[in-house]
Amino acid sequence: MxxxxxxxxxxxxxxxxxxxxxxxxARFRAGLAGPTxxxxxxxxxxxxxxxxxxxxxxxxxxxxRNPKPCPVLDVTDAGSPATVLAEGADLRTDLPRYRVWRDGxxxxxPTDVTAYWRADLVSFLIGCSFTFESALTKAGVPxxxxxxxxxxxxxxxxxxxxxxxxLHGPMVVSMRPVQPEHLSAAIRETSLLPAVHGSPVxxxxxxxxxxxxxxxxxxxxxxxxxxxxxPVFWACGVTPQAAVMASRPPFALTHAPGQMFLTDARDEQxxxx
Amino acid sequence: MxxxxxxxxxxxxxxxxxxxxxxxxARFRAGLAGPTxxxxxxxxxxxxxxxxxxxxxxxxxxxxRNPKPCPVLDVTDAGSPATVLAEGADLRTDLPRYRVWRDGxxxxxPTDVTAYWRADLVSFLIGCSFTFESALTKAGVPxxxxxxxxxxxxxxxxxxxxxxxxLHGPMVVSMRPVQPEHLSAAIRETSLLPAVHGSPVxxxxxxxxxxxxxxxxxxxxxxxxxxxxxPVFWACGVTPQAAVMASRPPFALTHAPGQMFLTDARDEQxxxx
Numbered sequence: 038m039x040x041x042x043x044x045x046x047x048x049x050x051x052x053x054x055x056x057x058x059x060x061x062x063a064r065f066r067a068g069l070a071g072p073t074x075x076x077x078x079x080x081x082x083x084x085x086x087x088x089x090x091x092x093x094x095x096x097x098x099x100x101x102r103n104p105k106p107c108p109v110l111d112v113t114d115a116g117s118p119a120t121v122l123a124e125g126a127d128l129r130t131d132l133p134r135y136r137v138w139r140d141g142x143x144x145x146x147p148t149d150v151t152a153y154w155r156a157d158l159v160s161f162l163i164g165c166s167f168t169f170e171s172a173l174t175k176a177g178v179p180x181x182x183x184x185x186x187x188x189x190x191x192x193x194x195x196x197x198x199x200x201x202x203x204l205h206g207p208m209v210v211s212m213r214p215v216q217p218e219h220l221s222a223a224i225r226e227t228s229l230l231p232a233v234h235g236s237p238v239x240x241x242x243x244x245x246x247x248x249x250x251x252x253x254x255x256x257x258x259x260x261x262x263x264x265x266x267x268p269v270f271w272a273c274g275v276t277p278q279a280a281v282m283a284s285r286p287p288f289a290l291t292h293a294p295g296q297m298f299l300t301d302a303r304d305e306q307x308x309x310x
Numbered sequence: 311m312x313x314x315x316x317x318x319x320x321x322x323x324x325x326x327x328x329x330x331x332x333x334x335x336a337r338f339r340a341g342l343a344g345p346t347x348x349x350x351x352x353x354x355x356x357x358x359x360x361x362x363x364x365x366x367x368x369x370x371x372x373x374x375r376n377p378k379p380c381p382v383l384d385v386t387d388a389g390s391p392a393t394v395l396a397e398g399a400d401l402r403t404d405l406p407r408y409r410v411w412r413d414g415x416x417x418x419x420p421t422d423v424t425a426y427w428r429a430d431l432v433s434f435l436i437g438c439s440f441t442f443e444s445a446l447t448k449a450g451v452p453x454x455x456x457x458x459x460x461x462x463x464x465x466x467x468x469x470x471x472x473x474x475x476x477l478h479g480p481m482v483v484s485m486r487p488v489q490p491e492h493l494s495a496a497i498r499e500t501s502l503l504p505a506v507h508g509s510p511v512x513x514x515x516x517x518x519x520x521x522x523x524x525x526x527x528x529x530x531x532x533x534x535x536x537x538x539x540x541p542v543f544w545a546c547g548v549t550p551q552a553a554v555m556a557s558r559p560p561f562a563l564t565h566a567p568g569q570m571f572l573t574d575a576r577d578e579q580x581x582x583x
Contacts, residue, residue, distance in 0.1 A: 094367040101370065101382050109374050228583040231504060235582065309508065309582055310501040 043134065043296070046071040048186040054078040058123060058299040062131040065299075070133040070148050072188035072257070072295035074180075079171045081233070081304055082297035083110055083122065083162040084274030085132060086281070087290040090115045093159035095202035099280060100161065102199040106208050106276035108164035108232045110300070116156040122300035129154050134293035136278070141285030150290050158290070163274040164233035164307070165297050166211050171304045172230060173213075176222040181214045181260045188295035189213070190254035191273050195247025196238075198276065206280035209255065209273040210238060210246065214266035223269060232307040239270045246270060256294035316407065316569070319344040321459040327351040331396060331572040335404040338572075343406040343421050345461035345530070345568035347453075352444045354506070354577055355570035356383055356395065356435040357547030358405060359554070360563040363388045366432040368475035372553060373434065375472040379481050379549035381437035381505045383573070389429040395573035402427050407566035409551065414558030423563050431563070436547040437506035437580070438570050439484045444577045445503060446486075449495040454487045454533045461568035462486070463527035464546050468520025469511075471549065479553035482528065482546040483511060483519060487539035496542060505580040512543045519543060529567035 046053045046061075046069065053061070053076045061077045073082055088096050093115070100107035111120045118128040129151045137145040137153050145153075166189070170180055182189045189211050196208045215223045220240065228236040239246055251268060252259045256275055262268065281289045292298060319326045319334075319342065326334070326349045334350045346355060361369050366388075373380035384393050391401040402424045410418040410426050418426075439462070443453055455462045462484050469481045488496045493513065501509040512519055524541060525532045529548055535541065554562045565571060 094370065097367065097370050097374065098385055101374075101385055112371055112374055225583065231582050309504050310498060 043071045045186050045188060046073055046133070047075045047183070058301050059125070061299040062123065062126055065133045066127070066130045068148055070296065073133060073297045073299065074167050074170065074189055074295065075183050077299050079304055081110070081300045081302040081307065082165040082167040083300055084165050084277070085128065085160060085162060085290070085292040085298050086277040087128070087158045087160040088286055089155065089288055090157045090159050092286050095204045096161055096277065098201035099198065099204040099277070100163065102201050103208070103276065105234055105238060106198065106272035106274065108234060109161060110164050110232065111162045113160040115159050118154070120162060122162060122302055124301060128160050128298070132292050132298050133296035136291045136293050138281050138289040138291065140287060141282050146293055153290060161277070162298060162300070163277065165274050166234050166271050167297060168233035168304045168307060169227045169230045172226040173223060176226045178215060178219045178223050185260055187260055188257040190251070190258060190260050191256035191275050191294055192246070192248045193255040193279055198280065203286070204280050204284045206276070206283035209275040209279050210270040211273040212251065212268050212270050214260065214262045215269045216265055217267060220267060220269070227271065229308050229310055231309060234272045237269045237271050240267055243268055316344045318459050318461065319346055319406070320348045320456070331574050332398070334572040335396065335399055338406045339400070339403045341421055343569060346406060346570045346572065347440050347443065347462055347568065348456050350572050352577055354383070354573045354575040354580065355438040355440040356573055357438050357550070358401065358433060358435060358563070358565040358571050359550040360401070360431045360433040361559055362428065362561055363430045363432050365476070365559050368477045369434055369550065371474035372471065372477040372550070373436065375474050376481070376549065378507055378511060378545035379471065379547065381507065382434060383437055383505065384435045386433040388432050391427070393433070393435060395435060395575055397574060401433050401571070405565050405571050406569040409564045409566050411554050411562040411564065413560060414555050419566055426563060428561070434550070435571060435573070436550065438547050439507050439544050440570060441506035441577045441580060442500045442503045445499040446496060449499045451488060451492045451496050458533055460533055461530040463524070463531060463533050464529035464548050464567055465519070465521045466528040466552055471553065476559070477553050477557045479549070479556035482548040482552050483543040484546040485524065485541050485543050487533065487535045488542045489538055490540060493540060493542070500544065502581050502583055504582060507545045510542045510544050513540055516541055
């Protein structure tokens with residue numbers, strides 16, 4: 038399956054929103070690929086980054102110092118493809134699509150990384166904004182990328198993250214268009230979910246974040262804005278991938294943007310009140 | 311100054327609640343010691359643990375895996391006594407009182423650790439429940455330990471933290487008596503401050519946490535309960551000290567329980583909504 042053919046799983050599989058997380062993982066393990074927004078709706082999705090153990094402290098510190106883009110949900114023991122967030126899951130096979138990085142260069146985008154696995158890999162599962170989409174939906178905030186069956190658009194900003202050891206790089210954001218009358222609910226609902234990026238980092242003019250053209254996202258697909266839509270930007274878990282590109286660790290595995298790991302956790306578990 | 315003579319700073323210095331954080335740090339640098347609840351009221355206080363760099367990953371991972379007792383506010387670069395949380399502060403001198411640990415044994419409790427400092431020490435500043443006391447006060451919840459001019463009582467529970475590498479140990483909690491009519495406000499207000507322990511881990515019968523006698527805290531001082539008071543327990547940043555005692559790293563520095571580091575941050579900065 039070619040990456041450019043990846044379509045939202047919900048478009049390929051009409052009942053994907055009602056799958057259990059275990060069903061979703063099994064389908065992805067069997068080779069299904071595509072963006073996961075709306076899949077197993079209400080269950081927490083996660084970004085993945087796996088690095089050799091001697092880079093693990095830098096990654097964990099980078100996440101601690103940049104909690105809005107990089108809220109850590111779980112860290113594995115070195116070499117283990119298992120996580121407490123999903124019973125029986127295998128991080129080497131259960132994501133739709135991966136990215137393989139050598140010295141900061143993207144070298145492969147397979148649907149399985151078993152052949153690339155190493156005994157010294159430490160994996161970080163990082164909160165994903167798809168998690169707050171169930172809260173937005175419940176609060177009556179329409180989601181354009183789901184309406185339009187597209188991957189959410191993501192942009193590299195001109196804001197630098199706080200560096201940690203050898204890791205540095207810019208913050209990446211996801212964007213969702215929001216009508217003015219829904220803006221308050223969108224901010225309130227996501228504020229209560231700090232473990233999955235929390236409140237927006239910016240609402241309005243993309244140029245404030247150094248984004249030149251909403252029609253040309255750095256990752257994902259452009260989404261059409263309706264009249265009066267305000268672009269709202271949330272810190273994004275693709276930020277560690279931008280740090281990998283900027284900082285060039287010898288080896289890393291990540292998820293492909295928008296093609297997340299489905300955990301067994303429920304979005305409500307990350308709500309603070 | 312002998313540790314057993316440490317009295318709340320607010321009792322020694324009637325205007326300590328109105329000090330700036332910089333003034334508080336200067337007084338502590340000059341030798342003043344004692345519990346800091348209420349000092350520079352409204353400014354964020356932090357627990358300290360400093361370990362050799364080869365233990366830093368285990369500590370950071372322990373904190374990530376146990377976010378209620380160990381919410382990390384900042385991590386220093388190895389050897390640096392500076393923190394982004396307090397301009398011009400020196401972590402070696404600016405706390406009221408420290409504890410020095412060798413192989414998990416308490417060997418000294420000085421008011422200055424310059425003589426113990428090492429170039430490989432990484433310092434972790436961890437959220438403190440004193441931070442949410444301003445929110446509780448604003449919400450009309452009386453604070454018995456401040457009324458009674460005592461250090462807050464802290465207890466070692468029978469709940470084990472999730473281990474991380476070589477670090478393991480029980481969760482420590484602080485206790486505040488709350489009247490039933492204030493319980494809802496106490497839970498709501500602290501829920502909105504997840505970076506400083508968040509919502510209580512338990513309300514009511516101390517035996518549920520394996521606490522045998524409220525009159526004999528593991529750290530701090532006992533506080534008198536009034537009729538109808540419900541004991542409410544929050545996860546506590548002394549938990550890393552309990553992990554040091556249980557896990558015996560070769561060397562560690564910590565704050566003395568209740569005698570915290572005063573940051574320049576304001577408590578409101580850690581409020582999610």
